[in-house]
Amino acid sequence: MFKCVIVLFTYGISITGFSQEDNEKNEIKVIARVQTDKVLLRWAATTPSSWLRGNKYGYLIERYTVLRDGNLLNPPEKKSLATAIPMPLEQWKEAVEKNDYAAIMAQALYGETFEVEETQGGLAQIINKSREIEQRFSFALFAADLNFEASKMAALGYEDVDIKNNEEYLYKVISLVPEELMKIEPGIVTIKIKEAEPLPAPIDLIAVPDDKNILLTWEYAMFKSIYNAYFVERSENGIDFKRLGGDTPLVNLNDKPGAPARRMFYVDTLSQNNKTFHYRVIGVSPFGEQGTPSEVVSAQGIKKLSSVPHISRHEFDNKGGVIINWDFAKETENEITGFELNWAAQEKGPYKVVKTGIPASSRKTTYAEPEPSNYFRVTALGKNNQKTTSLTAFVQTIDSIPPAAPIGLLGTVDTLGLVKLQWEANLEKDMLGYRVFRGNLDKEELSQITIDPINRTTFIDTVQVKSLNSSVFYQIVAVDKRFNMSDYSEKLRLKKPDVVPPSSPVFKGYKVDPKGIYLKWINSTSDDVVAHKLFRQRMDQSEKGWLPIFETDTITQYIDSNIESGIKYRYAIFAEDDSGLQSVPSTPITITSQTSTDEDLIKGFSLVADRVNKNISISWRKLPEDVLEITIYKSKKDEKPILFKQMPNSTNKVIDNSISPGNTYVYSLKVITKQGNHSKMKTKEVIF
Structure with missing residues (x-):
């Protein structure tokens, strides 16, 4: 056993497509590539625990011939190619002495401890805080991605040399871990034997110059499934290129699950400006292959602008324009081509260029059509496409005249309480928007219901339909960009859909005499009642149902003389509003009629x-x-x-x-x- 310290000199390490995503499922992922007279296979387990058990029990590689000469084989021809298990420690010595990635792989498999010394980058620091098995797993996959020989020695790669050009294969990599210990899904990949295709050249390489450094960036997402690392090469004459960073390739640390990276970036630090350098990049596949170099781009470091404009003052001319004055060091005028004026309606922007071609010797310019609120910046334009921009200056024009009151206010209320308002647009050029006010009573002061002025002439509101207020009132106020407010518009009254029945009337008393039954009641308290309806029901079943006998608007008494003597009657009274809604009936009362008779029953008195x-x-x-x-x-x-x-x-x-x-x-x-x-x-x- 031995101990080694892994030192990373690049941005960090990368874990390729096998384990980049947080995959909790125990399975095997496989990729394949055809080379001359052989097929290269690469695989990996998706979790540290399944990788650790795979190192102990190994993997079985099976091949199924599914097509031959274009004909489908049924069933496919099965062939067991090999059983792969990591090589024992003693067989790694020679490879470790020659290959850094073999050393990383051996340490991940057999090292007593696994330490990471961080010199640059943040991913190594994260791995330091993870469990050791996760560190070993991550670095093992990293080493396998960058060196195919190391992957084969670690049972993560295989070469199938017994192939035929007229056949198509399905490869299956099976974990030999007993299922009672861990169930690991096998990995499958298909490939058609054909002439090996060259790896593509990276595209869209761009060099962005800066002061003693050059930023290189190129397309990453398009070749993500082909390349997992890149070499950057630099040349002073455009012919002889030297790799930056030695044999350590660059990997993309910005590529994360849920936020995939689109481009790769690299910054080359220069010892001097104004010297041309030539760059190209070369992709590295998970099989350790190096692809075709990209096209060459050239750039040279450029000196930063040493001066920044400073807006010193502003004033208005007799035509209402704004004269902007600024300071800029005279001795640095030779570094720039001129100035431009930027304008925005808000401090946070967006800013747009409103004046260009201002000479390098100028220190003022005029903006002819200012708005009520203006934010200005002056930008110095360097000869090497560099810019320096002043701080923002706020300029406000004088405007105390409010806009006209909005007109043409209309609206509707539906049965769900949805209110739709519209009005005519104001004609003032400096309009900012409109404020909407609402109230429930005609005489009350309306309240604002918009937080900020709205820039449209329509508004949607919601109101409670089931409420004691039968109407809702609206007014609109126009606001200009200086926040001058107009007078209120005409007040708009909108009647709510009536879905609330009126309150019930209540019987106050009754009296029975020979003329009939005298009834009194208290009318409904609802203000939209248009009628009170009195109903009678005869209790001896000679008549069925309730019969209307009287209707009134404000009268509160009635004599029912159209009755028979000695009969029980029930009375109920309803209120009805102007929407045709009827109240719950009053509590019915039952009364027996009492009328005189002409019969002379008393004799011999x-x-x-x-x-x-x-x-x-x-x-x-x-x-x-x-x-x-x-x-x-x-x-x-x-x-x-x-x-x-x-x-x-x-x-x-x-x-x-x-x-x-x-x-x-x-x-x-x-x-x-x-x-x-x-x-x-x-x-x-x-x-x-």
Whole structure:
């Protein structure tokens, strides 16, 4: 066993397509490439734990011939090619001495410890904080990507040399880890044997010069499945190229799951400016192959502009234009070609160029058509496409005239409470937008419901339809770019769809007399009621259902005279609003009618004064059986009668002992039948 320290001199390390994504599923991924007279296979487990067990138990490589001479073989011809397991430690010594990637692979497989010394980049620092098995797994795949010989020694690569040009194969890499320990899905790849294709040249290489450095960038995403690393080469004469960074290739650390990188970047630091250098890049495949070099680009370092413009003051001319003045070092005028003026309506931009071609010797310029609010920057243009830009200067024009009040305000409210407003656009050129105000009462002050001025002439609002307010009110105010506010528009009243029935009326009282049933009620308190409807129901089932008997708007009483005597009736009253909605009925009341009858039921009514015994005898004949009760009223002559007696039908005589001599007494009789009818009253008087 041995110990080594891995030093990375590039941006960091890369884990290729086998494990770049956070894949928790235990499986094997396989890729293949045809070379002259052989097929190269590369595979890897997708998790550290499955890789670790694969190192112990190994892999089985199977090949299935599926096509021959264009004909499908059924079943395919199966052939077991090899069983791969990492080579023992003692067989790595020679490879480790010659190859850094073999050393990394051997340390990942067999090292007692696994340390990473960080000199540049952030990914190595992250790996330092991970578990050691994850470090070993990551670096093993990295080494396998960059050196095919190391991948074969680590049981992550294989060469199939027994191939035929007229056949197509399916390769299957099977983990030999027992399923009871871990289930690992096999990896499959198909390939057609044909003439080996050269690897493509990287494209879109661009060199961006700066002060003593050159930024190189090229297309990455298009060749991501082909190349996993790149060499950058530089030349001073365009012929003899030397690799930057030695034999350590560059990998893309910006390529992350969920945020794939589009381009590769590399910065070459220069010892001097104004010297031309030539660059090209070469891709490295997961099989360790180097592709065709890219086209050559050339660039040289350029000196940065040493001066920055500074806006010193501004003023208005007699035409309303803004004169912008700035300072710039006179001795650095030879470094620039001139100036340009940038303008924006807001400090954060976006800025646009409003004046170009300003000479390098100029220190002021005029902007003829300023807005109410203006933000200016002056940019110095270097001779090498460099720029320096001043800080922002704010210029505000004088404007105290508000826009006109908006006109033509219209709107609608649907049954869901969705309000749609529209109005005519103002004609002022400095319009910023409109503010919308809303209220629930005509006399109240409306409240603003827009946070910022809106730049359109329509607005959508929502209101509560089921509320006590039947209307909603709107007004619009126009705002210019100096935040001057117009007068309010005409107030718009919108009637809400009526979905709330009115409140119910309430019966206040009733009275029964011979003329009929006298009813009183309290009207509904809702302000949109247009009618109160009184209904009656006869309880003896001779009539079915409720019958309307009276309708009014404001009257609160009614005499129901169209009734029969002695019948029970139920009464209910409803309120109806101007939308046709009807309230819940009042609590019904049940009343029995009481009307007089013309039938003369009292016969033989007589009064006898017994002055000896000091009483008056009141008698009458036997009454019919349907008489329920006999009522007798008594009074002295010219006085108000009072109830004297109430007796059942079984009695036909009463003695009055409560009398005094020298008075005239008046007695009245009336009977009530079982049907509730009252007979005619009989009255007689006697002198005692």
